[in-house]
Amino acid sequence: MRGLLKAFAITGVALTLGLSSASAQDSLGDVSLLAPAGAGGGWDAAARSLQQVLTSEKLVSSAQVLNVPGAGGTVxxxxxxxxxxxxxxxxxxxxxxxxxxxxxxxxxxxLTQVTPIARLTGDPLAIVVPASSDIQTVDDLLAKIKENVGGTIWAGGSAGGADHMLAAMITQAAGADPAAVNYVAYSGGGEALAAMLGNQVTAGISGYGEWQAQIESGDLRALAISYPEPIEGIDAQPLKAQGVDVELVNWRALFAGKDITPEQKAAIDAAIEKVVTSDAWKEILAARGWSDYYMSGDEFASYLTEETERVRGVLTSLGLAK
Structure with a gap:
C-alpha cells in the first residue's frame, strides 16, 4: 500500500547508492531494467513504461531496457x-x-533470490471465441468443456503461464479434469490470434489489450475477463460476476538484487512511489488498458509467497508441478 511507505530524505539515501552529490537529490543514477522476454511482450512493455516515467520524472539519470528471453523468463x-x-x-x-x-x-x-520491490500493474485476461463460434456465453463454454474437455481447444501463451492456468481453472469450474485441458501454447500473440481467426481453436486467452482491436472490430467475441471486478471501458464482465468462481490477474512487478541494503531499497521504493503517483504513469495505464495494481513493502513480499503457492496448486492440478 502506498501509505505504508514512509517519507525520508532521498539525498542521504541516494549517496549510499554511490551517486554524486550533484545527482543524489532526485536521481537513482544510471539504471538497467531487465525484461526476461523478447521485445513487444507484456514484460517488455512494463519495463519500457517504467523507463519512460523514471526518465521523464527525472528519477534516474538514464534507464536502459535489456531483453533476455527464454524458458518463460527463467533464463x-x-x-x-x-x-x-x-x-x-x-x-x-x-x-x-x-x-x-x-x-x-x-x-x-x-524469486527468493531477488528483493521484491513492488507489484505495479494488473492486466485483465480475456476469454474470447471467434465471432463465428456457436459459443455465445460463458455458460455455453462451460457446457462444451463438460461435454468434451479434450475437444475444447484453447489458444494462449507459454505453457504453465497465466493463460494456461486460467484455462485449467475454467476447466475445473466446468466440472472437468484440469489436467485434461487441451491447451496449445503459441510463442506470440500474433500466432494465437491467427489460430483464433482461422477457427483452429475453440477459445483463446490473453491480455485484454492483445485482443482489443479484434473484439472491437467484431472478429472476436469476448465472453469474460478474469479480473475480480468490472473494468471501465470493457464490456465483458468478470467470470465471478457471471457465476464462475474464478479470478486471475496477470500482474507485473519490479524486483532488485538480493543483497541491496535497506537504505538502497528505500531509495528505490521512493522512486517507484513517485512513478505510480505521477500523471505520466496514469496516462500509460489508461492507454495500455492496465489496472493500477500497486502494492509494495512487506505486503507485496507476503503476497508473492501466497501467490507462489496458489500457482503451484494450479500447476499441480495440470500435472506440471509436484
Whole structure:
C-alpha cells in the first residue's frame, strides 16, 4: 500500500547508492531494467513504461531496457540473479507467468533470490471465441468443456503461464479434469490470434489489450475477463460476476538484487512511489488498458509467497508441478 511507505530524505539515501552529490537529490543514477522476454511482450512493455516515467520524472539519470528471453523468463532471472547482487541500479521486471515457469521448469533460481520491490500493474485476461463460434456465453463454454474437455481447444501463451492456468481453472469450474485441458501454447500473440481467426481453436486467452482491436472490430467475441471486478471501458464482465468462481490477474512487478541494503531499497521504493503517483504513469495505464495494481513493502513480499503457492496448486492440478 502506498501509505505504508514512509517519507525520508532521498539525498542521504541516494549517496549510499554511490551517486554524486550533484545527482543524489532526485536521481537513482544510471539504471538497467531487465525484461526476461523478447521485445513487444507484456514484460517488455512494463519495463519500457517504467523507463519512460523514471526518465521523464527525472528519477534516474538514464534507464536502459535489456531483453533476455527464454524458458518463460527463467533464463533472464538466472542472469539477473548472477549479476545483480548488491547493485541497486540493476532492476528486474516480471510477473505471474514467471512464477509458473519457475515451478513448471524446476528452475534452479526463483524469486527468493531477488528483493521484491513492488507489484505495479494488473492486466485483465480475456476469454474470447471467434465471432463465428456457436459459443455465445460463458455458460455455453462451460457446457462444451463438460461435454468434451479434450475437444475444447484453447489458444494462449507459454505453457504453465497465466493463460494456461486460467484455462485449467475454467476447466475445473466446468466440472472437468484440469489436467485434461487441451491447451496449445503459441510463442506470440500474433500466432494465437491467427489460430483464433482461422477457427483452429475453440477459445483463446490473453491480455485484454492483445485482443482489443479484434473484439472491437467484431472478429472476436469476448465472453469474460478474469479480473475480480468490472473494468471501465470493457464490456465483458468478470467470470465471478457471471457465476464462475474464478479470478486471475496477470500482474507485473519490479524486483532488485538480493543483497541491496535497506537504505538502497528505500531509495528505490521512493522512486517507484513517485512513478505510480505521477500523471505520466496514469496516462500509460489508461492507454495500455492496465489496472493500477500497486502494492509494495512487506505486503507485496507476503503476497508473492501466497501467490507462489496458489500457482503451484494450479500447476499441480495440470500435472506440471509436484
Amino acid at each position: 533472464g532471472l538466472a542472469q539477473f540473479v548472477s549479476s545483480a547482487g548488491n547493485d541497486p541500479r540493476q532492476l528486474f521486471v516480471a510477473g505471474i507467468t514467471l512464477v509458473g515457469a519457475i515451478i513448471s521448469n524446476g528452475a534452479p533460481v526463483d
